[in-house]
Amino acid sequence: TRTPVNVTVTGAAGNIGYALLFRIASGQLLGADVPVKLRLLEITPALKAAEGTAMELDDCAFPLLRGIDISDDPNVAFDGTNVALLVGARPRTKGMERGDLLEANGGIFAPQGKAINGHAADDVKILVVGNPANTNALIARAAAPDVPAERFTAMTRLDHNRAATQLAKKLGAGVEDVKKLTIWGNHSATQYPDIFHAEVAGRNAAEAVGDEKWLAEDFIPTVAKRGAAIIEARGASSAASAANAAIDHVHTWVNGTADGDWTSMGVVSDGSYGVPEGLISSFPVTTKDGSYEIVQGLEINEFSRARIDASVKELAEERDAVRALGLL
Ligand code: NAI
Numbered sequence: 001t002r003t004p005v006n007v008t009v010t011g012a013a014g015n016i017g018y019a020l021l022f023r024i025a026s027g028q029l030l031g032a033d034v035p036v037k038l039r040l041l042e043i044t045p046a047l048k049a050a051e052g053t054a055m056e057l058d059d060c061a062f063p064l065l066r067g068i069d070i071s072d073d074p075n076v077a078f079d080g081t082n083v084a085l086l087v088g089a090r091p092r093t094k095g096m097e098r099g100d101l102l103e104a105n106g107g108i109f110a111p112q113g114k115a116i117n118g119h120a121a122d123d124v125k126i127l128v129v130g131n132p133a134n135t136n137a138l139i140a141r142a143a144a145p146d147v148p149a150e151r152f153t154a155m156t157r158l159d160h161n162r163a164a165t166q167l168a169k170k171l172g173a174g175v176e177d178v179k180k181l182t183i184w185g186n187h188s189a190t191q192y193p194d195i196f197h198a199e200v201a202g203r204n205a206a207e208a209v210g211d212e213k214w215l216a217e218d219f220i221p222t223v224a225k226r227g228a229a230i231i232e233a234r235g236a237s238s239a240a241s242a243a244n245a246a247i248d249h250v251h252t253w254v255n256g257t258a259d260g261d262w263t264s265m266g267v268v269s270d271g272s273y274g275v276p277e278g279l280i281s282s283f284p285v286t287t288k289d290g291s292y293e294i295v296q297g298l299e300i301n302e303f304s305r306a307r308i309d310a311s312v313k314e315l316a317e318e319r320d321a322v323r324a325l326g327l328l
Helices: 015-025 044-059 098-119 133-142 157-170 205-209 212-224 226-234 240-255 302-324
Strands: 005-010 036-041 065-071 083-086 125-128 152-154 182-184 192-194 263-268 280-288 291-294
Touching: 005 015, 015 036, 015 044, 015 240, 036 044, 044 065, 083 098, 083 133, 083 240, 098 133, 098 302, 125 133, 125 240, 133 152, 133 263, 133 280, 133 302, 152 280, 157 182, 157 192, 157 205, 157 212, 157 240, 157 263, 182 302, 192 212, 192 302, 205 212, 212 226, 212 302, 240 263, 240 280, 263 291, 280 302
Parallel strands: 005 036, 005 083, 036 065, 083 125, 125 152
Antiparallel strands: 152 263, 182 192, 182 280, 263 280, 280 291
16 A cells, blocks of 8 residues: 555635545545645634534545544644645735835745745645745745745746636637647736647647737636636635645646647746746646656747746745745
């Protein structure tokens, strides 16, 4: 029998946590033959709620679930962790400045990065979901100098999946027909969903759409503002689709992208496509055997260039703000 994989989830008692943990325990994160041990990290006042979720996990009698530990200490929750899902974060409240938001999240992600550095397994893979995801990943990474930088990733898979559905609907195709879609930049309203290299049922997507106005005024804002639209409609934020995207992100990272396709991940820039080295920005990536590569050599037209640059500028500003706080 296989050794269980340790999966740590922070913010386990939150909305995404509730949508995520059952799917991990059922085998959807890593595969139907991979046993898992869950490590739940919460703040002290939420430990009781996390225990309630653990009771429900027990009650599912998942054959792959080999244990659940709950802690409010990052050093315990990240001990031996192989997959770390950093979901819990400090949300922006009304009137909060960006600096305050980044400082509050620095107080979460710097200690968690340090705990990962000191205690995680050698093969640890980290996905940051909690917003501002790219910059929180940067903060955690800076606090974990012994962990290879490429293990820190930020989630833009929800944006990717949203874009795939919007594009498929526009062209009357199925989502499974959509390939090589890219989210560039920051997981924020400045993100750029790029269909110029995408294919739908074997045809270039931008040509098949043939409507730059739709792209600029409908598709891009619909994808970028989808989170707000869900809050408006549901009265609560997108938790199930975010959890689904986290599952997809890790599953693709571990199991690989299909031939002739790629995915979108926030990863440490190596300077590709003019994105300053070291920023955690979303790129087209292919994955194989648990590692990934940024897709090289794509031609970037003027329409795309301006939008990638705008999002990357925002990331650089967030990095500078975090640096000014002494977090980098
Ligand atoms: P939530 O507020 O329901 O849950 C967050 C949980 O994190 C709470 O239970 C809280 O106690 C916990 N938490 C706070 N500080 C913590 C710490 N230091 N250690 C451990 N746990 C801590 O929020 P929800 O809906 O689950 O969302 C979580 C995050 O995911 C938010 O930052 C949200 O903006 C972000 N998000 C990111 C998306 C993406 O595409 N990257 C998509 C959707 C949400």
